[in-house]
Amino acid sequence: MHQGSLLVVGIGGLGCLWAERAHSRCSQFSDLLLIDADENTFNGSDEAHCLHLDAAGEARGTAALPMLAKHRLKEGMNNIQTLLDKAELVVVLTCLGGGVGSGASSEFASLARGTDCMVVSIVGFPFAEQPIRYQLAEENFPPLFENSNVCIKVSLERLSWQAKQRDIDWKDGAGWIEELVEGLLSTFANVGKINLDLMDFRTIVERPGDATILVGSGSTNSLSDIVKTARDSPLSDLQVDGAKGCWIQVEGGPDMTIYHLNQVTDEFVSILDPDCQVLLGARASDEMVGKIRIVAVVSGL
């Protein structure tokens, strides 16, 4: 991977918060771009490239309307074109239901696809008790979905429930979003025991049908629980048992053995279609001693 090929992008207030947190775990090998109408979003992120959607400085207010946000993104695009030209994979984090995320994210994904980038979108859906925001989210989801290679719907309701279980703030992504992005990007950035590259990833995500990403982690003493957490992790409500394609990355410590590797992958793959094409990668890192994490993209759903 060359410098600048992995790009984490936050769009809108919550999306930027998620992107910053995710990027802080993989800043050695990815770039960060924050896009918002609210300048306060950019405070405290020295490493970020920022696109302020009110860059003309005319204090035209916040881009509370999706159409306005979309328009301002187009105007500001030449400021970030070089970043996009370098990127091979962008991970877009956003939450629909407000102005910026709803308006600018599909436009951004479409521009990224136009430069032959792969786009993975992680998209928050508002709480059901905010019906107007929810409806706005539903209206703006299809164009984002169509412009993404993988598009994962995250219900804020489920996220907040998971965060409560873990006793952390849901707005930070319940730890889950960071883990997903870190797992995905570290796979591409590091040479593993069995290396998977972007070409393999593309093969899997470009299968017809839906795709989603599952993550699970835990101790090497409880391998079945790792598979179970991965299976329970989809924040979108897709059933994965008919998956025809699977790209799976297993990360462990230097103490990871072939037994561990086989055990988790066999158990995970047993839930998919028997004819599923499986591409496997594995890597070891010092921080993972005693632990194993799996990151899987399943497609053809």
Ligand SMILES: Nc1nc2c(ncn2[C@@H]2O[C@H](COP(=O)(O)OP(=O)(O)OP(=O)(O)O)[C@@H](O)[C@H]2O)c(=O)[nH]1
């Ligand atoms: N209940 C609740 N929902 C929130 C909160 N923050 C964000 N959301 C939800 O997340 C969605 C997106 O929020 P933001 O990312 O802040 O919106 P934005 O894209 O910056 O758009 P604007 O600020 O409206 O221009 C909203 O529609 C809300 O449904 C919060 O503190 N409480």
Ligand SMILES: [Mg+2]
């Ligand atoms: Mg905002």
